[in-house]
Amino acid sequence: MSVIETLTQRNEAFSSSRFSADLKIMPSMKTMIIGCVDPRVDPVDIFGLAPGEAAVIRNVGGRITPSTLQTMAMLRIVAKASGGDIGPGWNLIVLHHNDCGITCLAHSPELLAKYFGVAPADLHALAIADPHKAVAVDVAALKANPFMADPIVGREPLRRDQGDDAPVPESETLTSEISCCYPTNEFYA
Ligand SMILES: [Zn+2]
Numbered sequence: 001m002s003v004i005e006t007l008t009q010r011n012e013a014f015s016s017s018r019f020s021a022d023l024k025i026m027p028s029m030k031t032m033i034i035g036c037v038d039p040r041v042d043p044v045d046i047f048g049l050a051p052g053e054a055a056v057i058r059n060v061g062g063r064i065t066p067s068t069l070q071t072m073a074m075l076r077i078v079a080k081a082s083g084g085d086i087g088p089g090w091n092l093i094v095l096h097h098n099d100c101g102i103t104c105l106a107h108s109p110e111l112l113a114k115y116f117g118v119a120p121a122d123l124h125a126l127a128i129a130d131p132h133k134a135v136a137v138d139v140a141a142l143k144a145n146p147f148m149a150d151p152i153v154g155r156e157p158l159r160r161d162q163g164d165d166a167p168v169p170e171s172e173t174l175t176s177e178i179s180c181c182y183p184t185n186e187f188y189a
Contacts, residue, residue, distance in 0.1 A: 034056075034092075095135075
């Protein structure tokens, strides 16, 4: 059986027996996660997510880029069209990991600069080779973005992973309420 045939079978099984038409488009955990496309660090696995619990945006590195912000803005419009909004009570998670493939692009500064919407000379400020620093950089970028200047980023990050074995997720959580719990070993007040 080919890979496509296998995946088609899984899709049929999902649609026939595991998909719930009662799920709402608004994530039930009021949580948005920005993570990497790396198949080893799927936020669904990392956080044990069930269908409908969280909105997940994935790109190379799980980084805040112009495209990420555009996607977030679009999701907010979708939320408003659904009678809700993304704001107080929501959790916003920036999830990076070590051994990330984005480090393989270090020799393609022009490509990275275009990806991040910055000049090649400014790439160093994005801590591309250091996921620990990169999480902090991206959280700061979100806080500084006018689009995000509302209660969704009203508090300091709560926690951060600091594992050493690859690929270990590195995350910081922005939340308007101290109400979330994630697999971490460092706490922020
Ligand atoms: Zn990655």
